[in-house]
Amino acid sequence: MTLFDTIVIGKGLIGAAAFHHLSRQTPNTLLIGPDEPANKMTHDGVFASHYDSGRLAHLHGKSPVWGELFRRSIGRYRELEKQSGIDFYTPVGELYVVDPHVENGYNDPKNIEHSRKHLKAELQSLTHDEQRALIPTLAFPDNSLILWEKTPAGHINPRQMLQAHVKVGQQYGGKVVTDTAVQLKYKGHHLQITTQSGQQFEAQRVLMATGAFTNSYDLLPEPLPLHCKTEIIVLGEVSKAEAERLSTMPIVHYDLDSDTLENIYMIQPVQYPNGRFYIKLGANTVADRFLTTLEEKQAWFQSGHSDEMLEDLKTAVLQLVPGIEVISWHTERCMITRTPNKFPIIKAIIPDKLFVAVGGNGSSASCADALGEMAANLIIHNQWQDSLEESLFQ
Ligand SMILES: Cc1cc2nc3c(=O)[nH]c(=O)nc-3n(C[C@H](O)[C@H](O)[C@H](O)COP(=O)(O)OP(=O)(O)OC[C@H]3O[C@@H](n4cnc5c(N)ncnc54)[C@H](O)[C@@H]3O)c2cc1C
CATH class of the missing domain: 3.50.50.60 (FAD/NAD(P)-binding domain)
Incomplete structure (x- = not known):
């Protein structure tokens, strides 16, 4: 042996x-x-x-430690694509949006300064008019704060x-x-x-x-x-033409003030293995549960009731991407593994x-x-x- x-x-x-x-x-x-x-x-x-076929990638992290891990990885994507002959990375920039009274590490001025200085992230606060001029496909509540990170932020196909x-x-x-x-x-x-x-x-x-x-x-x-939390995403199928129309849409991280959703993340329509194009939005939701046994986790992935959040997640996509033409909607189930620190x-x-x-x-x-x-x-x-x-x- x-x-x-x-x-x-x-x-x-x-x-x-x-x-x-x-x-x-x-x-x-x-x-x-x-x-x-x-x-x-x-x-x-x-x-x-x-x-899945989409994951957000950016330099600016919720803390400097995450930022450093992102910096190291994102800087090697192109080399890895070249060495393997497998493409997986699409740089499109990112919008971080936060509603008033919602605290998060991304909008902490010290963390922003750190990302600019040490990670060389190009970060810029935008007014709503500036955001609409730059990215007319997206809309956020008028009183939200908007931070724009230029490329290399983008998305990867995991x-x-x-x-x-x-x-x-x-x-x-x-x-x-x-x-x-x-x-x-x-x-x-x-x-x-x-x-x-x-x-x-x-x-x-x-x-x-x-x-x-x-x-x-x-x-x-x-x-x-380890604390294993259920995670629900919605996928909205769009036509190839609609995917092309939205092809410059940046990735979005939106910390909203809501009773049912928090920490929204969204990725422009990308092609999935079945050849179709889907826009994806995920979030922490009121339906999330912590699972411990093998059987509970298997049951969740096999047939958990993720559709219980379909309407909320779908509404979020329609509000953030006004006018998007979606052919059909469905939810998918995933799991996040958290640690004490x-x-x-x-x-x-x-x-x-x-x-x-x-x-x-x-x-x-x-x-x-x-x-x-x-x-x-x-x-x-x-x-x-x-x-x-x-x-x-x-
Ligand atoms: C819906 C969703 C959206 C996310 N979005 C983002 C994002 O935008 N950006 C981001 O950076 N991260 C994102 N994440 C998190 C990211 O996907 C995970 O952090 C990442 O997949 C963790 O990698 P991992 O290798 O620990 O786990 P996994 O990718 O789950 O891999 C673990 C592997 O272990 C294997 N395995 C388990 N037990 C055994 C065993 N006994 N024998 C052999 N193999 C075994 C499994 O088959 C699996 O392939 C998201 C996660 C979810 C669920």
């Missing part, structure tokens, strides 16, 4: 990036994870938080970005197995992984990048303090053996590259390598 230097469990956004950065330095790396299920309704394994990382990892010699890990135990000085299909693999070290399903199997000695956990669980990189906190698609690299460096050097404080990621 091959003894791998490192096995990464979880072919999600952070796991694929870690696989890329590990394989670059130690090619004897294996990535284990299932593909996206063909039929989510009947799938009874694990699910992921990246089954499925494509994941494939790009996997492909580059394979170019460096890393191997991939499509399966789900169900048990991890010591075998002599090594770790042994058993998968759902009964295969076994051994490694010097293991990294778990298993998202919302981290505590679901017999993999960790103790569960991690709101930063990902990247640390050794068993020193020099078992590591984790989990807890995306709803913001780790765009900076998965930086998080994966951080985890890879921690494993290879067996100590914290990063200029960001280790204590933040514990």
Whole structure:
């Protein structure tokens, strides 16, 4: 049996990036994870938080730490596209909008100053007239505050970005197995992984990048303090002509004053794997729930009642993009993995053996590259390598 230097469990956004950065330095790396299920309704394994075609990406973060993670990642998108031959990034700029009396990190003057100075984000406050002149397709309440971030802010296709990382990892010699890990135990000085299909693999070290399903199997000695929240998005199908009309629409982050929705995010219509074009809007909603067991999470992804927020989410799209011609609407279900301090956990669980990189906190698609690299460096050097404080990621 091959003894791998490192096995990464979880072919999600952070796991694929870690696989890329590990394989670059130690090619004897294996990535284990299932593909996206063909039929989510009947799938009874694990699910992921990246089954989508659009994720927001920007330099300005809700705090300087997130901003630094975004800066590192966004600066490498083009290189990753080139190396993999897979395109995933569309720079279109971003509008941050906030209603009066709503507090958020994005509009904190000190944070804005930090992003301008240290991340080189081009940020500009806009009046409503300026916003309408610049981006006539979007409308916000007259008393809201508007901040405009120029490119490189934009959106990424998370499925494509994941494939790009996997492909580059394979170019460096890393191997991939499509399966789900169900048990991890010591075998002599090594770790042994058993998968759902009964295969076994051994490694010097293991990294778990298993998202919302981290505590679901017999993999960790103790569960991690992860809080998995349901997330609902609405997709509005538009014609190709309508998608072209809206093709310069920036991404939107809107902190609104509402009883049913908060933290709206929206992406211009993009093409999905079925060939159709959809505008996407998501938010925290009053229907959101925290789920703990494997069965609860599976049931949510399979057939949770996401349509309960359809009307609210649909109304939000119609208000923000007046005149948009939508052919049909439907909701999709996803899950956000939160940690107690709101930063990902990247640390050794068993020193020099078992590591984790989990807890995306709803913001780790765009900076998965930086998080994966951080985890890879921690494993290879067996100590914290990063200029960001280790204590933040514990
Ligand atoms: C609706 C929605 C919108 C979002 N919007 C944004 C955004 O605009 N910008 C942004 O930056 N972030 C966004 N996020 C967050 C982002 O998608 C997540 O932070 C990111 O996907 C987390 O990456 P991950 O690798 O931790 O988890 P995932 O991408 O979920 O990957 C985890 C992987 O682990 C695998 N896995 C689990 N258990 C096992 C096992 N036992 N064996 C093998 N494999 C296993 C799963 O199959 C999965 O592929 C959004 C999330 C949601 C839900």
